[in-house]
Amino acid sequence: MSEITQKPVFSKKTGFSADLLWTMGPIILALLLTTLALVAIGADPLKAYTTLWNGAFGSPEKLGSVIDAWVPLVFCSVGLLVTFTAGLWNIGIEGQIVMGAIGAAWVARTFDLPAEILIALMFIGGALGGAAWALLAGALKVYGRVHEIFGGLGLNFVAMGVTLYLIIGPWKRAGIASTSGTEPFRPAAWLLNFPGLTVGPVEIILAIISLALIYFALRGTLWGLQLKAIGKNARSAFWLGIPTSRHMLGAFAVCGVFAGLAGAEQASGVWARLIPAISGGYGYLAILVVLLSGFRAPLVPFVAFFFAAVSKGSISLPLDLQVDSALGGVLQGVVVLLFVLSQGVRAKWTQTLSS
């Protein structure tokens, strides 16, 4: 939790331009380092970046797939903003996405309703699934004294097990048991997409509304301030009369709701069925998004877009260039590491300046 309490201090004196410098600097440096890595393995960096760029923005379909990744990243980041504010490392978000997808899949398989109602119910089912799984991690922490990182990590594996069990067990496709996924949902459970793309207006709007909602809730409500107090010093918060346990559980539940929405959206909008890797790793990636945003909601959509573009763009690297698509992951990881490092350097630097 100490990393969270060392969250970047953006003083009013230095202003926006200094903030921008301290945020853009690490990104540029990361690009340089990645370029060096490319040169070292004998690949042409310019070509690699062109491929990366074209892989992300080369065609409307490709841009569509970037937005496709952007939506779950934003949902998860929104949830993580809440848990981070409360000082919690909700690593279990991956499992919460999975449980959201399972909740949505259950609704899709169980009810035969008109599309509008069914999809709404699927999102509710997903939110409940994610929240329940998050509350489990929260209860382990609050009542069982299990640190949320370990509890969450364990529950992620359990959630994966549950999906696999459902896919090759009760929900298997007629005749064959394949780990490729369940039978596709009935068409009424498919989220409306833009023609030719795997992304539609509903989830984009929902993601933006979620972000705005949480931004204002954390900023302008007593609940947000109380979470902040808990995140910075839970003992003092309790002394002040804030019900810390209840608020921590609440923060987990809220994060689970948004993770569950991401899962429901993946199940309904992208795959139209339940698959084993339904979370797509977006939960873990969203942790990096929130870190790189410096825990600030207004930056989340942009950082998430950057991450989505790099993730999707790097898919075409091995085809065109014989460079592994892991390059995208390397770039993302280096950016975050350098950003966190630059925060430390900045804090030290401003300290030296002021003394």
Added chain:
Amino acid sequence: MRLELKHIHKHFGAVHANDDISIAVESGTIHGLLGENGAGKSTLMKILSGFIHRDAGEILLDGRAVAFKNPAEAIRAGVGMLHQDPLDFPPLTVLDNFLFGREDGFMQNRAGALADLQRFSRQFGFDLDPDALVSSLTVGERQQLEIMRLLSLGAKILIFDEPTTGISLPQKIKLFETLRLLAKQGMTIIFVTHKLQDAEDLCGKVTVLRLGKMTGQVTHPFTADQLVRLMFGQSLETRARASVALGEPILELRDICVADYRLRVPEINLQVRAGQVIGLAGIEGSGQRLLLRACAGLDQPVAGDIWISGARMNRQPYRDFLERGVAYLPAGRLEEGLVPGLNLTEHFILARRSREFFIDWRAAQDAAQSRIGEYSIRGVPASRVEALSGGNQQRALLALLQPNLNLILLEHPTRGLDIESTMWVWSQLLARRQRGAAIVFASADLDEIFEYSDRILVFSGGRVARALNAQETSVQQLGELIGGKGL
């Protein structure tokens, strides 16, 4: 070793924490460094011991100029410092702690260290179990350990930063004995304090700092009055006590037993009436904190009943205690009271315990501004609490209390505060008492216990003495009780 500090300057931002300080200390003497909080004493000593670097000036040891990059270099040159909060490792044993800083090479020489430890213990009459965990020691014992450790590393100059805060009377007597012995052995002792009595009892020469500047130097014999004038620019007087009519019983403890993993204090009985002030005296860690936390609803007593304003409060949640007008002011201001990273406005909002959903930031800021004025906190609504000085943090904590309280529980209410802040804190508390609050406070400062308590509860060695009437008790009596005699 003869020590000379010449024209030392140190700035922290706009604050000139040390402004042209020059001190010379001969070996074999105890030199007092006196001043209220924020006078620059700690800064000067941290410069001398290598913790921070000076902006200008010279440090001479036996006439040789030195510049320390870090405390390790300072101790190698013979300068060791005992910090106000001991810088040791509580989860490790006494011997483990004693080993730190020794340069035995890759393998530790535990047997040699143990022999050293025992030799020093005999020399000074300390009684420390080498295998005991430091977390189980009192502050006084931890000081003893640190003294021996620094001596074993070859310290010739020993700096004591407020060593009498947080230790009991017998431990203080023992400490002073040790200091005199060290001086007799030729050590150079610098004794940093804000307590006049300590300086008078111990120091041959005293340098007084005020707001970063040297205001004077006096040589024994000197009077307390002289020191006060140098410290504050004028003499202070303690005010006469106002008498208060006692009201209803607020707090009743019946056969309470409090305990933690190492201590068990049974059979505490006490009745506190509205307007009464109860002082909890004794060596720190004798159960005072456990009792205060039990009365606040933060910990459960092991046995017995707690009654507050006629209601049995056993096993009730902390919030119910708050609703009954109970408030607890912990000693760890930034650890268990204030939230570092949040500003004063945010604290006042949180302390309001209102049920509002949206925050009206403008109104909250105005309210904070007026509260800051009311409690004369040196800061603005947007000041983060960790940026405030100790005295202002304590003012902020007091400002967070609800307006109508029945019972105020305090742990070291004035620890580390200067005289002005101390008097201010007590004027606030006594005003609350006039309005019908009962006050229970723990303090290591006997003067404070005597000055403000109506009755005194002495904790010693796992027991609690029958409540004493403060007016009929002498220091001698109290000292004996704390030391475990007559319990």
